[in-house]
Amino acid sequence: MDKIIHIPGFNLKITRRLIVDLSLHFFTTLLAAYLFYSITNNIIWVILVFVGGILIDTDHFIDYFLHLDKWDIHSFLHGHFIASRKLYLIFHAWELVLIIAISSLIFSFLIPLWVGMMIHLIIDSLMHARTTPLKYFILFRWKHNFCFDKFDYYFYKKQMKNLRNAGLLKEDEKVEE
Numbered sequence: 350m351d352k353i354i355h356i357p358g359f360n361l362k363i364t365r366r367l368i369v370d371l372s373l374h375f376f377t378t379l380l381a382a383y384l385f386y387s388i389t390n391n392i393i394w395v396i397l398v399f400v401g402g403i404l405i406d407t408d409h410f411i412d413y414f415l416h417l418d419k420w421d422i423h424s425f426l427h428g429h430f431i432a433s434r435k436l437y438l439i440f441h442a443w444e445l446v447l448i449i450a451i452s453s454l455i456f457s458f459l460i461p462l463w464v465g466m467m468i469h470l471i472i473d474s475l476m477h478a479r480t481t482p483l484k485y486f487i488l489f490r491w492k493h494n495f496c497f498d499k500f501d502y503y504f505y506k507k508q509m510k511n512l513r514n515a516g517l518l519k520e521d522e523k524v525e526e
């Protein structure tokens with residue numbers, strides 16, 4: 350699953366897992382957008398389902414810049430920021446989905462945002478939280494002080510291995526086997 354792929358025409362290597370991940374998010378969100386548009390004919394609903402289904406991942410940028418001060422697409426795509434051992438992912442939170450779902454009972458325009466986020470988190474949970482089902486609860490991560498190696502050691506080690514294979518780890522960032 351974690352085979353490194355060279356992107357043809359670019360000086361870029363990413364893991365097969367990332368390609369599967371991004372494609373799943375894109376196509377499920379597209380399907381939800383299509384369904385919402387055919388029901389409501391409202392472009393705002395399409396935009397909001399994309400905000401929930403795709404832009405939720407912008408919190409990776411926050412984690413990236415908390416650890417690294419220079420932008421590098423290669424580092425970003427490999428999740429170099431996890432070398433800091435911290436993983437906040439503030440938008441990846443079932444608590445947030447619940448709050449938006451309850452709010453959508455009053456503000457119906459929040460329904461596509463809620464559905465988009467829910468689909469995204471279901472996919473992320475199936476792909477990345479099989480060993481730690483509570484991973485996408487922000488209270489659970491907070492309880493572990495947002496330390497990735499504490500709340501999901503299995504995935505932390507796996508991603509550190511990917512970083513090492515991509516040649517992105519400095520000596521002092523290496524993990525013991």
Ligand SMILES: [Zn+2]
Pocket residue numbers: 405406441469473
């Ligand atoms: Zn995600």
